[in-house]
Amino acid sequence: MTSLKDLDRCTYLAGDCEAILAVGWLGEDDGFPRGDVSPVFFEKLKALCADPWAPFAAAGSHQCELCQYDGPWFSTNLFVPFNGRIYAAPVGIVHYIAAHRYLPPQVFIDAVLACPPMRSMPYHKALLANGGRVLVRGLSN
Template sequence: MFYEDLSAYTYRDEDTFDDRESFRGLSYRPAYTRLNVGWLEAGKPYPTGPVPAGFLDKLRALQEVQWMNVCLGFHDCDLCPAEQAPQGNGEIRIPGEPGTAYAAPFLITHYIAAHGYQPPPAFITAVLAVDLPTWSATHWPDVPFPWVPPDAERLLE
């Protein structure tokens, strides 16, 4: 599934955060603008190049604590040979400038590590700015993302 970097995210109307340790979750219509980052597809050009030291490790750590828009099916990396293709089934949200969040697929870390994908500088800056200890310490009913509205619909099991 290809979306141009920094184009408007339109795949889902709502954002849904799931709790990794239960069947609980919450969903809401975002009041912020969502911008696509890292939605790559075979045959479509994408920027390549280095990323700052520590960036990829931090992005992986953020994926460990934020589980959102998880689907029942999986998306295979179509840049890899079929027999070696890793799968992804969720997304991550990274807060950017006020009112803007970046929407990336879980496969983004694979795209960076295995295919040399270079995300936009604004996304790299936003990832590096996230307070990982605070996000890691967040537990249900809160989620590791700062802009969840207080009236978000919560599924309690």
């Protein structure tokens, strides 16, 4: 996995789709922003990452490069629709925040707080309404 700058287009996952922006794609020695997040945000993010909907099979797993030893592995991604965009984060973002004090962009925090429950009909409708048709198209499930 390559690291991506926050709010860059997430070409890694979705090709040339303008609606999908990357959040939390941290690599080794990134100068990423650090800070505190609210417990409400963290709990909501954890809930969304527990069983995230994903449009395609994972392209392989990735180990946290910021841990000195025994970094956790993760292989799925979280898609959060909000205000005409879809924010795509690796589920490792929960670990990045908890263990490495990563501070995601405020718009992502707002998006997570506003996100309908994972796999609910409102969630899927929000994906479609915010530019996620490219993700949903051709899905069999």
